[in-house]
Amino acid sequence: MTQPTSSSFIEIVDLTKVYKMGEMEVHALRGVSLSIQAGEYVAIVGASGSGKSTLMNMIGLLDRPTSGTYRVRGTESQKLGKKAMSDLRNREIGFVFQRFNLLARATAMRQVELPLFYAGVSSRKSKQMATEALTKVGLGDRTHHRPEELSGGQQQRVAIARAIVNQPGLLLADEPTGALDTHTGEEILTLFEELHSQGLTLVVVTHDPEVAARAHRVITMRDGLILEDVAQLPSRPAVPAVVDVAPVPEAIVEAATEAFPTAQPRIVLETLDGVTA
Numbered sequence: 413m414t415q416p417t418s419s420s421f422i423e424i425v426d427l428t429k430v431y432k433m434g435e436m437e438v439h440a441l442r443g444v445s446l447s448i449q450a451g452e453y454v455a456i457v458g459a460s461g462s463g464k465s466t467l468m469n470m471i472g473l474l475d476r477p478t479s480g481t482y483r484v485r486g487t488e489s490q491k492l493g494k495k496a497m498s499d500l501r502n503r504e505i506g507f508v509f510q511r512f513n514l515l516a517r518a519t520a521m522r523q524v525e526l527p528l529f530y531a532g533v534s535s536r537k538s539k540q541m542a543t544e545a546l547t548k549v550g551l552g553d554r555t556h557h558r559p560e561e562l563s564g565g566q567q568q569r570v571a572i573a574r575a576i577v578n579q580p581g582l583l584l585a586d587e588p589t590g591a592l593d594t595h596t597g598e599e600i601l602t603l604f605e606e607l608h609s610q611g612l613t614l615v616v617v618t619h620d621p622e623v624a625a626r627a628h629r630v631i632t633m634r635d636g637l638i639l640e641d642v643a644q645l646p647s648r649p650a651v652p653a654v655v656d657v658a659p660v661p662e663a664i665v666e667a668a669t670e671a672f673p674t675a676q677p678r679i680v681l682e683t684l685d686g687v688t689a
């Protein structure tokens with residue numbers, strides 16, 4: 413097994429992925445190179461079909477690339493067999509999905525204990541670890557609730573507790589707020605920020621500019637390639653930096669600047685429905 417050669421958590425070089433469907437070939441990734449350092453908070457955005465999920469599956473060791481190299485903490489994943497790859501995944505990576513993916517009948521405690529069971533942790537130790545993880549996401553008083561007895565936001569917190577209970581270095585989230593209302597989504601993003609400040613590396617796939625605005629780096633995918641990769645100051649309100657918005661006519665910006673001298677006119681305008689329509 414290769415030893416870590418750099419501080420990169422993830423090191424991807426010229427990755428391609430071709431899906432074969434009968435005679436047809438879909439080139440989902442066409443040569444992606446990317447490194448993510450431990451402790452980063454990255455958003456991946458882009459139109460539907462641009463390759464975001466394929467890239468996520470590669471980063472998460474859920475699927476293998478057609479060509480290129482991929483290292484997780486210095487370990488080259490292509491050289492690993494199935495078992496070694498799933499061990500690496502279980503140890504290093506936690507997953508959060510849009511639809512929570514909880515077991516319908518299990519208590520919060522059981523959901524969070526499950527990955528520890530697969531990792532061979534003793535029942536006593538796993539109870540303790542699961543309690544800690546649930547407390548960390550603010551559900552210390554809901555450990556015996558089942559999904560139907562929890563709100564959507566609480567269910568996503570259970571899923572996050574399950575993803576971090578093994579103390580992975582990297583959390584991968586695919587549209588984590590997509591099934592939640594704005595306020596609840598906001599709470600989940602605040603929780604992500606807490607986890608990030610405690611050292612967790614975060615990669616979030618999203619089509620929501622408000623979610624992307626909270627990250628420190630935004631990678632935009634197009635047609636299986638990275639179109640743009642920019643560092644940014646994370647912000648709380650929506651900053652439409654990564655979506656196509658109709659440009660606000662200069663005259664309206666000037667008028668708004670006069671009317672709201674202390675505000676940021678473009679943002680004010682873009683949140684006022686119909687003003688620019």
Ligand code: ADP
Pocket residue numbers: 431432433438439440458459460461462463464465466467
């Ligand atoms: P995104 O997540 O950005 O919407 P995907 O990574 O899911 O994009 O898809 C990229 C391209 O690969 C699309 O053209 C999609 O249809 C195709 N694709 C994704 N998964 C498969 C698959 N399992 N089999 C065949 N084609 C796929």
Ligand code: MG
Pocket residue numbers: 461464465466
């Ligand atoms: Mg997708």
